[in-house]
Amino acid sequence: MDTLLQQLINGLTLGAVYALVALGYTMVYGIIGLINFAHGEVVMIGTMVAFTVIVSLAGSGMPPLLILGIGLLVAVLACMILGWALERVAYRPLRHAPRLTPLITAIGMSIVLQNVAMIIWGRNYITFPPMINKEIFEVGGASFTNVQVAIVCLAALVMLGLTYLVQRTRIGMAMRATAQNPHVALLMGVDINRVIAMAFIIGSALGALAGCMVGSYYEIAHYQMGFMLGLKAFTAAVLGGIGNMAGAMAGGLLLGIIEALGAGYIGDLTGDFLGSHYQDIFAFVVLIIVLMFRPSGLFGERTGDRA
Amino acid sequence: MNLPRKKFPFWQQHWLGLLLLATALLAVPFVAALGGQAWVRIANFAILYVFLALGLNIVVGYAGLLDLGYVAFYAVGAYAYALLASPHFGIHLPFWVILPFGAALxxxxxxxxxxxxxxxxxxxxAIVTLGFGEIIRIFMNNLNAPINVTNGAQGITLIDPIRIGDFSFSQTSTILGVTLSGPQKYYFLLVALAILVIVVNMRLQDSRIGRAWQAIREDEVAAKACGINTRNIKLLAFAMGASFGGIAGGVFAAMQGFVSPESxxxxxxxxxxxxxVLGGMGHIPGVILGAVLLTALPEALRYGIEPIQQAAFGRMIIDPESLRMLVFGLALVLVMRFRPAGLWPSSLRRRELAEATD
Amino acid sequence: MSQQPVLLEAHEVAKHFGGVKALHDVSLTIRRGEIYGLIGPNGAGKTTFFNCLTGLYKHESGHFVFDGVKLEADAPHKAAEVGIARTFQNIRLFGNMTAIENVMVGRHLRTHAGVFGAVTRNSATRAEEAAIARRADELLHYVGIQERAHDYARHLSYGDQRRLEIARALATEPKLLALDEPAAGMNGTETEALRLLVEGICRDGVTILLIEHDVKLVMGLCGRVAVLDYGEKICEDVPSVVQRDPRVIEAYLGGSVA
Structure with missing residues (x-):
């Protein structure tokens, strides 16, 4: 029983991170139909930038929380610029190209970013300096840290803010309109380029935030960390119904929990035939099963063929 | 009458070019060997990738299905060969049993x-195939306990080469006065396989099935209304691509003598x-060009970057491996930016592109 | 087997999208060899009826009996297989294929060559391929666009595209040809030529279901006409009676029907 609660808590933490990253995928996909493969790398760059800022400020005598805050802010700003630049330089010229062309570009950008990161930050694991004094809470046999609490609360706040942005503001309305039908939105005077750029910028900001969370949680960073994280987050987005923001949030949380439970129980379930190093397959197995029965994801609309 | 223009067989139209090409293909392993057997191996990989890329072309180029886990089928073929022809289980089946088996699997x-x-x-x-690819790789990495099936990350070694009677593809031997090294023999085997997959690609394109694929790419609803069972026709392309991947994997395992999940x-x-995509989806010469270029580019960079850095800075400023990948990534981005339909697209793709930008 | 006089029966077919009832228990009967018209104001459910019949939509209740057999029309290709071919309101051709290739795709259903045949190019496959091309050519002649055979479908004029779509549908050897607003956007001359073509097809033994906005065309061409309004069939009879039906006139906003 204590394992269950423990895994649920860990899953919730991981899921909050997935959800933030998944939002970046889903916003871009919802508006221009592109799987932005480089998004995982944006998250990684966010972690790395935060790391550099924090390490260079560590000896300055500022309070640790302030340093963490500055690191976070710089990372978010850096990723917003990176996301904007990606769209402007790599994707915008290809807006009318065949479907696979921007996808290959995205893959290319992902490779470029990964290797730039490797040249800058090296190929070894980097220890992410812990800026928060860890406190451990115990509830019903399960334990969790204040870092986990902060991650979940911050993610929840940001997602609330984003929901407000999309539902209530002008730019949010323009984004929804563009996602529905870009041609009509254009006719209605929506500046499509601005909307698309915004999707990239917001998505990248969320990604940077998620990257800092991962860094603080695992206290480790690596130039390849964006890859699996991005893949899982994308899976989460598809799970929730890609293009659907609420779906991405729910899909992320769900995936985090499934993964944590799966890793905790796979040994028991298979009589120790499969161990916890199979953790990474849960995301994909669940995805395949869900798509078989709900082809548009858990919360996606059913889109039939139109005559 | 308005029958489709009567075509001469392909080889009659292009006999001179084909003759030159055949001569060049014959010469490659001997010219490459002058620089060492390593170059022959690179040529072999280029052709293996031609084979793989044309197998995937059926899925992506013809049927228009985005498969991001193609390597899973390659892995299935490779491990099928490795497990059935190595000391790992002590099974040593002949290649003509395993290759078809790997393809079927x-x-x-x-x-x-x-x-x-x-x-x-x-x-x-796309994401499902990607996930499948990862699942296969994870299983290969971890299926060494509690029962050692795949030997985990260490992989499987001492895989039998392809052997016909006493004629082994891994040893040097002399045939009709010509001395052929192991890699050179595999070269000719791979060329034969590549020709096979080229013929299959060409003939499919111009057939009832090929038309159905194109129709599905153009307008799936209309294709259904024409009575095409789109799911089966797509599945056909998917399964064919997978089989070719399986064959390529088997040959890869035999040629390397070693497989591990890393590949x-x-x-x-x-x-x-x-x-x-970079070569020109659905266009056979384009795909071949793409495969050869993307195999050659990293090799050329490997041999180019180190000396250039040494000469310019007197030491290695940047890790050559990551610079190599960086250039690879940039090349993808730039080609897509300036040739969105690929380096050598078919006239059809150029039309589709023109249509899209209208 | 003696041919029954009834080709298609729709039994209380209903379909709704969310809360909107697009089709409300529509029943109708189409006899073999006739030209049956389906008219109604915009949004009356005509195209929805078509899509249910051809398996593009799944209807919630009711069923179709086609040629004495209940349709399990959950997949469009199955509808084509039993002999229902269709055209689309907003022409759907394979734009980057030539006209003759478009019609050859229509032959897919009635031919068999698979991968093995394609790769080996055995004599059976070559013979079949030649037959496909020949038949496609005949059909282009039949609809009168044989001189455009090697042009890309998207380069054809609007009227020719409509004809090509009909040729492609005929290539599937249908018993029932369902035309969704074939005269939309055509001028008088083109419409007249279309009328002759449709009559010819009917004479050659293909039953026709025609959705049309051009009421004049429908009245001149069809043996019987059904009128849909708000997803309900409000009238079904010969054109002269339908034209005078007060409900029909009402449905058309009181405007004159003819």
């Missing part, structure tokens, strides 16, 4: 994966897909 996986997912929208298929990463799938 990969095909079966293709059908199992494709049947439920091919009715989904294209991008979902079957997502990056490998992406590279093969990039070959197809």
């Amino acid at each position: 990969a095909c079966l996986f293709g059908v199992l994966l494709g049947a439920p997912t091919l009715k989904l929208r294209g991008d979902y298929l 079957f990463s997502l990056m490998e799938s992406i590279t093969i897909l990039a070959m197809v």
Whole structure:
């Protein structure tokens, strides 16, 4: 029983991170139909930038929380610029190209970013300096840290803010309109380029935030960390119904929990035939099963063929 | 009468070019050997990638299905060969049993994966295939305990070479006065396989099935209304691509004598897909060009970057491996930016592109 | 087997999208060899009826009996297989294929060559391929666009595209040809030529279901006409009676029907 609660808590933490990253995928996909493969790398760059800022400020005598805050802010700003630049330089010229062309570009950008990161930050694991004094809470046999609490609360706040942005503001309305039908939105005077750029910028900001969370949680960073994280987050987005923001949030949380439970129980379930190093397959197995029965994801609309 | 223009057979139209090409293909392993057997091996990989890329071309180029886990089928073929022809289990079946078996097994996986997912929208298929590729790789990495099936990350060594009677492809021997090294022999085997897959690609394109694929790419609803069972026709493409992947995997295992999960990463799938798209999806010469270029480019960079850095700075400023990948990534981005339909697209793709930008 | 006089029966077919009832228990009967018209104001459910019949939509209740057999029309290709071919309101051709290739795709259903045949190019496959091309050519002649055979479908004029779509549908050897607003956007001359073509097809033994906005065309061409309004069939009779039906006139906003 204590394992269950423990895994649920860990899953919730991981899921909050997935959800933030998944939002970046889903916003871009919802508006221009592109799987932005480089998004995982944006998250990684966010972690790395935060790391550099924090390490260079560590000896300055500022309070640790302030340093963490500055690191976070710089990372978010850096990723917003990176996301904007990606769209402007790599994707915008290809807006009318065949479907696979921007996808290959995205893959290319992902490779470029990964290797730039490797040249800058090296190929070894980097220890992410812990800026928060860890406190451990115990509830019903399960334990969790204040870092986990902060991650979940911050993610929840940001997602609330984003929901407000999309539902209530002008730019949010323009984004929804563009996602529905870009041609009509254009006719209605929506500046499509601005909307698309915004999707990239917001998505990248969320990604940077998620990257800092991962860094603080695992206290480790690596130039390849964006890859699996991005893949899982994308899976989460598809799970929730890609293009659907609420779906991405729910899909992320769900995936985090499934993964944590799966890793905790796979040994028991298979009589120790499969161990916890199979953790990474849960995301994909669940995805395949869900798509078989709900082809548009858990919360996606059913889109039939139109005559 | 308005029958489609009567065509002469392909070889009659292009006999001179084909003759030159055949001469060049014959010369490659001997010219390459002058620089050492390593160059012959690179040529072999180029042709193996031609084979793989043309197999994937059926899926992506013809049927228009985005497969991001193609390497999974390659892995299935490779491990099937490795397990059935190595000391790992002490089984040593001949290649003419295992290669078809590997192809059939990969095909079966293709059908199992494709049947439920091919009715989904294209991008979902992409992520499902990607996930499948990862699942296969993770299993290969971890299926060494409690029963040692795949030997985990260490992989399987001492795999039998392809052997016909006493004629082994791994040893040097003299045939009709010509001395052929192991890699040179594999070269000719691979060329034969590549020709096979080229013929299959060409003939399919211009057939009832090929027309159905094109119709589905153009307008799936209209294709259904014409009575095409789109799911089965797509599944056919998917399964064929998988079988070719399986064969390529078997040959790879035999040629290397060693397989490990490392060779079957997502990056490998992406590279093969990039070959197809960068060369010119659906266009056989374009795909061949893409495969050869993307095999040669990293090698050329490997031999180019180190000396240039040494000469310029007197030491290695940047890790050559990551610079190599960086250039690879940039090349993908730049080609897509300036030649969105690929380096050597078919006239059809150029039309589709013109249509899209109208 | 003696041919029954009834080709298609729709039994209380209903379909709704969310809360909107697009089709409300529509029943109708189409006799073999007739030209049956389906008219109604915009949004009356005509195209929805078509899509249910051809398996593009799944209807919630009711069923179709086609040629004496209940349709399990959950997949469009099955509808084509039993002999229902269709055209689309907003022409759907394979734009980057030539006209003759478009019609050859229509032959897919009635031919068999698979991968093995394609790769080996055995004599059976070559013979079949030649037959496909020949038949496609005949059909282009039949609809009168044979001189455009090698042009890309998207380069054809609007009227020719409509004809090509009909040729492609005929290539599937249908018993029932369902035309969704074939005269939309055509001028008088083109419409007249279309009328002759449709009559010819009917004479050659293909039953026709025609959705049309051009009421004049429908009245001149069809043996019987059904009128849909708000998803309900409000009238079904010969054109002269339908034209005078007060409900029909009402449905058309009181405007004159003819």
